[in-house]
Amino acid sequence: MAETATGDDRPVLTIDLAAIVANWRMLAKLAAPAIAAPAVKADAYGLGMAEVAPALAAAGASEFFVATLEEGTALRRLLPVASIYVLNGLPAGGAAGLLAHRLIPCLKSMVDIEGWTGAQAPAALMMDSGLNRLGLTREEVSELAGAPERLAKLDLALVMSHLACAEEADNPMNRRQLEQFQADVRRLRLSGKRLSISASSGIFLGPDFRLAVVRPGAALYGIAPLNNQPNPMRQVIKLEAKILQVRRVDRGMSVGYGATRRVAAPGFIAIAGMGYGDGLLRSLADRGCAFLGDRRLPVMGRVSMDLITLDLGATAPDGAVPGAMVELIGPSHGVEELAAEAGTNGYEILTALGGRTRRTYLPAGKHP
């Protein structure tokens, strides 16, 4: 159980920077000779870019991916010399901002290419190979194939694409996307450039998918890279909430908003200090759980903004007293399990953890 500050009833999110660094090293070793460039967008998937990025840089990471100019600007303040790629590309009117902070846009369209031509600074080129999200369209690839001088003016540090179904190792779409990407690269005479198609999951699809650069995000933070396979990543976070009150309930009573949940038998409930205002998704109503030691405590009724109610059963377990911490995410109950209960994925569980939760960092240590 976490030590909580006196008088502090907030949930506690403990983030193990050493585990993040260990995950990065494992991925970097697996992907070598490809470079493993961490994705730290969305505040390092909700875990705190200001702590995570310097820890990874200290361990040797030298290239990073963020989503937006604002994230890149914040990362540049933390890492003066790293290569920083902005996945959303060139914002309209944003060239000066990118240049001022030496950020590398992932050019996604002819508009972006034209906007960056003349910038005399490196760029990445984002090609769409079937995700139909950001990246050059089929029409734009054809247009560029007929006008190679338009690419020749760019200093391309990276040519990349992104997989739609990388978590599904057997999905034939993965190889189709890789082949489409490689065909486009040849067509645009970019075979000599550094190439990248894989984020976390793609690394585990085999050596063909690793190319020159991989861009792990989720796996760094402990999320399983492949569906239906054991998770090889170290767990990174522990999320705990404090029991504020324990109550006796009787058959027929209702619990929580909407009186949706009726008590079936006499017993005890605990009210804990975490709710959807802290990022604990409301979809966990009557589905999520917490652990006190090895005792599973199901969520009863709706999740409130600041509180959840846990079923202690007919006999409250030892230690289920006000002030005790219960585990929402940790060794007994991983991110994926909570995500399954909430009907979402581990990524959203992490990014939802809001500003009200108290973050505690376990240091990465010194392993230069």
Place this chain on the structure above:
Amino acid sequence: MAETATGDDRPVLTIDLAAIVANWRMLAKLAAPAIAAPAVKADAYGLGMAEVAPALAAAGASEFFVATLEEGTALRRLLPVASIYVLNGLPAGGAAGLLAHRLIPCLKSMVDIEGWTGAQAPAALMMDSGLNRLGLTREEVSELAGAPERLAKLDLALVMSHLACAEEADNPMNRRQLEQFQADVRRLRLSGKRLSISASSGIFLGPDFRLAVVRPGAALYGIAPLNNQPNPMRQVIKLEAKILQVRRVDRGMSVGYGATRRVAAPGFIAIAGMGYGDGLLRSLADRGCAFLGDRRLPVMGRVSMDLITLDLGATAPDGAVPGAMVELIGPSHGVEELAAEAGTNGYEILTALGGRTRRTYLPAGKHP
């Protein structure tokens, strides 16, 4: 459409402080002579306590509700003289922190009462009347009824309870809770104290429910107080995202992660710069929508961390170009509509809006 800063592709959340103040005035007038004390917990339901609370104080609000000691401490820095109630009560070891910032705990249990006895500072008393969340249990009420000297030592500024089903005007549980609360108040000889049972919705259940103090939260921020009835509140927020790229798609192509969504007919899609990393719930996959003017643009496929994909139809509407802003929440598509699409309530829609969204405030004006 919002003016966005040059090079800034983030979503924009526009918060109309004048509308929040107007909602507070409307509720205060309706509830009078009861005092309308705003709930500004969870960062004013995600809209920014630092802006919202001073605007309400300038309009005349003098008592406020937060959930935790930390929120109370932050609010005290903003409002040196307001009465600030901490709904989660007395944290273990937190009396000194509350006293230092003149915060008023909502004592929820015998443990809290004992912890505050001798503090020589005001408290509120939270009684549970059927929600089975925080508050004195039936057993504790009986215990206190037999030992009135334990309450006599407290300076009770407020005696309160909380409704479970207040959004349902016809639910008989509302009156049962009110009667239980009033019976408990009489039993504890607290009838001379200021009483409170209603948050936003309770105000609309009729004069009996207004008592001395009402504690509106959601309705201040534009959320409908009653289910299945017209929303009398002014809308407070507009949420917009920027189109980053427009693509042609053809029959049989897939869109987004998991390739879950197949294109049925040739047409156009727009990729906009907002995702669950910004608090746009992942449950909106294939269910949410955005508006461009009066044209409804359904969400296609999964919501990504940083991006959503919108269906522009067979013919892209005028103005659906990179750089244009689409409306996720606003006059065309209210908080409740987005909440229904996401399978949640408006409260979670608001509190989920994360730190990456750019907030713009429309001033409350000067109406002392």
